[in-house]
Amino acid sequence: xxxxxxxxxxxxxxxxxxxxxxxxxxxxVLGFLGPNGAGKSTTMNMITGCLPSTAGTVLVDGYxxxxxxxxxxxxxxxxxxxxxxxxDMRVRDYLMFAAGLKGVPRDKRAKxxxxxxxxxxxxDVQKRIIxxxxxxxxxxxxFAQALLGSPKFLILDEPTVGLxxxxxxxxxxxxxxxxxxxxxxxxxxxxxxxxxxxxRVVIISQGRIRAVDTIExxxxxxxxxxxxxxxxxxEITKVTDIINSVEGVSSIDEIEFESDGVSSYTVTASSDTVxxxxxxxxxxxxxxxxxxxAIHANLEDVFVxxxxxxxxxxxxxxxxxxxxxxxxxxxxxQSDKAESSGEEDAE
Amino acid sequence: MFSLYKKEVQSYFCSPFxxxxxxxxxxxxxxxxxxxxxxxxxxxFKFSFSNIFYNNFFYFIFMIPLLTMRTFAEERKSHTETxxxxxxxxxxxxxxxxxxxxxxxxxxxMLLSLFFPxxxxxxxxxxxxxxxxxxxxxxxxxxxxxxxxxxxxxxTDNPIIAAVLGETAMIxxxxxxxxxxxxxxTSLPFLQKVLRWFSTExxxxxxxxxLFTLSDLVFFITITAVVLIWTIIIIEKRRWSRG
Numbered sequence: 343x344x345x346x347x348x349x350x351x352x353x354x355x356x357x358x359x360x361x362x363x364x365x366x367x368x369x370x371v372l373g374f375l376g377p378n379g380a381g382k383s384t385t386m387n388m389i390t391g392c393l394p395s396t397a398g399t400v401l402v403d404g405y406x407x408x409x410x411x412x413x414x415x416x417x418x419x420x421x422x423x424x425x426x427x428x429x430d431m432r433v434r435d436y437l438m439f440a441a442g443l444k445g446v447p448r449d450k451r452a453k454x455x456x457x458x459x460x461x462x463x464x465x466d467v468q469k470r471i472i473x474x475x476x477x478x479x480x481x482x483x484x485f486a487q488a489l490l491g492s493p494k495f496l497i498l499d500e501p502t503v504g505l506x507x508x509x510x511x512x513x514x515x516x517x518x519x520x521x522x523x524x525x526x527x528x529x530x531x532x533x534x535x536x537x538x539x540x541x542r543v544v545i546i547s548q549g550r551i552r553a554v555d556t557i558e559x560x561x562x563x564x565x566x567x568x569x570x571x572x573x574x575x576x577e578i579t580k581v582t583d584i585i586n587s588v589e590g591v592s593s594i595d596e597i598e599f600e601s602d603g604v605s606s607y608t609v610t611a612s613s614d615t616v617x618x619x620x621x622x623x624x625x626x627x628x629x630x631x632x633x634x635x636a637i638h639a640n641l642e643d644v645f646v647x648x649x650x651x652x653x654x655x656x657x658x659x660x661x662x663x664x665x666x667x668x669x670x671x672x673x674x675x676q677s678d679k680a681e682s683s684g685e686e687d688a689e
Numbered sequence: 690m691f692s693l694y695k696k697e698v699q700s701y702f703c704s705p706f707x708x709x710x711x712x713x714x715x716x717x718x719x720x721x722x723x724x725x726x727x728x729x730x731x732x733x734f735k736f737s738f739s740n741i742f743y744n745n746f747f748y749f750i751f752m753i754p755l756l757t758m759r760t761f762a763e764e765r766k767s768h769t770e771t772x773x774x775x776x777x778x779x780x781x782x783x784x785x786x787x788x789x790x791x792x793x794x795x796x797x798x799m800l801l802s803l804f805f806p807x808x809x810x811x812x813x814x815x816x817x818x819x820x821x822x823x824x825x826x827x828x829x830x831x832x833x834x835x836x837x838x839x840x841x842x843x844x845t846d847n848p849i850i851a852a853v854l855g856e857t858a859m860i861x862x863x864x865x866x867x868x869x870x871x872x873x874x875t876s877l878p879f880l881q882k883v884l885r886w887f888s889t890e891x892x893x894x895x896x897x898x899x900l901f902t903l904s905d906l907v908f909f910i911t912i913t914a915v916v917l918i919w920t921i922i923i924i925e926k927r928r929w930s931r932g
Contacts, residue, residue: 353930392774394929415777426772430704431696442692443776487772 343367344389344495344525348398351384351549358384359549361398366495371521373540374529377649377666381549382529383423386499389527390420402495416445419493419524423500425484429473433464433483436472437490444491458486461516477504485513489520496520498528502535510677514538533642533674547649560644569595569637570609570617576629578605585609588623590616604632642671690782693773697790701756710755711798717748722805738806738815739823739897746863746893749834754855756794757838758848760787761924765846774928784839784921791835799828819899826896829909830889834859836916843923866890 344366351359359381366372376382387393389400391411399406405413428436437458441451459465462482467475472483481504488496501517502510517526517539530536536543537557545553545560553560574581578597585591585607596608609620617634624631646667701707721741764770773783806815834855841854868874869884885891892905 387771390771390775392771392928412777412779415775418775420771420775422768422771422775424768426769428696428700428769429767430700435699439692439696440772440776442695443773443778445777 343401343403344527345401346385346389346398347401349385349388349395349400350397351381351388351393352396357549359388359546362546362549362551363398364544364551364554366525366527368494368525369521369523370542371517371526371528371540373536373543374527374546375531375533375536375543375645376529376546377531377670379666380547380649382531382546383499384549385546386420386497386527386529387422390418390497391415392420392422416491417494419488419491419496421484421488421496421498421501423503425480426487427472427480427483430471432469432471433459433475434468436483437486440487441490444493446491454490454492455486458489461489462486463512478506478509481505482509485516494525496524496526496528498526500530501528502530502532507677510535531670531673532677533645533670534677545645545648552648553644568611568614568616570611570620571633571635571637572607572609572620572624572631573600573604573633574607574624574629574631575604576624576627577603580627581605581607581624581629584623584627584629585620588616588620591620606633608637642674646671690778690786693778693783693786694790697787698793701790701794707794707797710752710794711801714745714748714752714798715801715804717752718745718802718805721745738809738820741805742823742827742897743893745827746830749831750856750859750863753795753831753834753859754838754841754852756791757835757842757855758852759842760791760839761843761920762846762848762851765927766848780924780928781921784917784924788835788839788917791839792832795831795835796828799824799831816899819897822896822899822901825901826893826905829896829906829913830893832913833862833889833909833916836913836920837862840916840920840923843920843927862887862889 346365347363349359349362350357362381362385364372374382374385384393388395389402389407391400391407391414394408399408400414401407402414402417405417407414431439434455437455438451441454442448446454456465459468462485464479464482464486467479472480475483481501485498485501488498498517502513505513514535517528520526521539528539540557542556543553543560544551572585578599582594582597585594590612592610592612594607594609598606598608600606611617611620614636617636621631621634649667650664718741721744724744725738725741761770806820809815837858838851838855841858842848842851844854845851865884866888869881869888874881874884889909892908895902895905
């Protein structure tokens with residue numbers, strides 16, 4: 343179990359991380375989510391003992407990182423944002439060295455290195471010099487390094503950055519696979535990734551925790567209101583009147599012209615139960631309902647909402663953060679696109 | 690710790706690095722050797738290896754930083770230090786492993802230079818005790834330089850700057866005698882005494898005369914240890930402020 347208690351880090355007078363607390367249970371996959379510059383890497387560096395904290399502690403299996411750093415480090419495999427690989431070494435030599443550094447007994451090193459290379463599919467490049475490998479391969483070599491010494495906890499800082507869509511899929515599959523016998527904390531600013539692999543999410547922004555919960559709960563927490571999308575054939579004025587007249591409909595947010603006489607309406611309703619009366623009312627007035635779908639609030643909404651600035655934060659920060667959130671959204675969209683194309687490839 | 694030592698030694702010898710620096714060292718050493726022979730007094734036919742060593746001190750200023758400049762600066766630059774920062778190994782162990790690795794390279798360089806006394810022994814006679822003490826002094830002075838070079842490498846993330854800083858610090862160490870002899874310092878006897886105590890030249894001279902005194906040995910080892918401890922403190926300090 344990893345317990346993080348009131349972790350705080352100041353760089354000079356600038357607070358990078360403030361008062362972060364959460365726990366990670368055994369065999370759990372925890373997503374660490376936040377816009378760029380939110381303090382994700384700083385927190386991870388503190389958990390792994392690379393960076394001492396200004397205040398607060400990290401307990402790994404009951405060992406304090408400040409008091410028993412070696413015991414903690416023995417239990418943790420860390421893949422930093424930039425894989426810590428020596429570019430002038432060969433893959434296999436590097437992994438053997440890393441295994442030695444992590445205190446793996448001499449007779450077990452070769453076996454562990456083989457296993458790690460197998461898992462990351464880098465066995466065929468083991469004789470090559472790391473500097474000549476592509477970013478994706480280097481990332482995987484770094485990942486293999488984190489697995490050495492069979493640590494109980496894996497801390498992965500943006501493990502899929504720089505990988506092609508197919509490799510991203512592979513890494514996600516690997517994380518799921520590793521979750522069987524490891525506890526994993528991994529950070530990302532790509533939302534699709536979190537939904538794909540994590541059970542629980544910690545959202546941080548501006549160095550503060552905004553939420554710690556399961557994805558489901560977070561999605562539900564955004565609002566109790568339901569959004570419906572209707573495609574109806576009929577005159578727009580007539581249809582809007584009918585929709586507005588139904589009890590439970592709070593507003594029509596958007597009307598979009600689709601094709602001859604068909605328009606789509608985005609409706610906010612107080613609950614799901616409004617669907618039936620809505621359909622009945624429309625059909626009674628001879629308006630054909632071609633499609634009705636419930637729009638779920640997704641993690642992106644949660645993310646944008648939670649990472650939005652609070653009142654006491656200055657306007658400057660506000661602008662910066664919105665930019666970051668927008669970027670993150672964009673990245674998520676792109677990765678979604680990339681992922682779907684990757685899936686096609688895989689098929 | 691041994692893994693790190695092994696990897697460091699390999700990184701010197703599995704690249705052209707150690708060979709090129711050794712070659713440069715031997716070139717400089719051989720030139721001093723030839724100079725020693727050509728300047729021999731024709732009446733006694735004697736020359737001193739200690740003088741060659743002493744000449745080499747100055748070349749050291751430029752050679753040792755070449756070996757040490759990468760130790761920490763490059764790791765910081767290429768973000769590989771997270772590997773040993775997150776591994777179950779302490780920073781003193783890291784510093785020692787790296788120090789011994791550079792010391793090993795230096796030892797190899799010194800062994801190669803044994804070629805010259807051997808050549809001299811074939812055609813003449815060599816005073817072994819003087820030669821041994823000369824080598825010992827040379828080695829101890831080398832250890833001090835390596836420690837200083839490593840400390841400078843820990844201060845920056847640019848190997849070139851590390852090399853220049855190391856050279857500056859070593860120049861200061863070498864010329865501390867000359868500084869102690871200036872009018873300004875001689876007018877302050879106490880300061881002169883302190884500075885002369887730190888003088889490596891005086892201590893090396895006793896070695897070069899074939900004399901081995903415990904105080905000199907302690908002096909070199911202490912300086913090396915103190916500088917290494919500073920290196921550890923610098924790395925710990927930088928660990929607190931890294932991003």
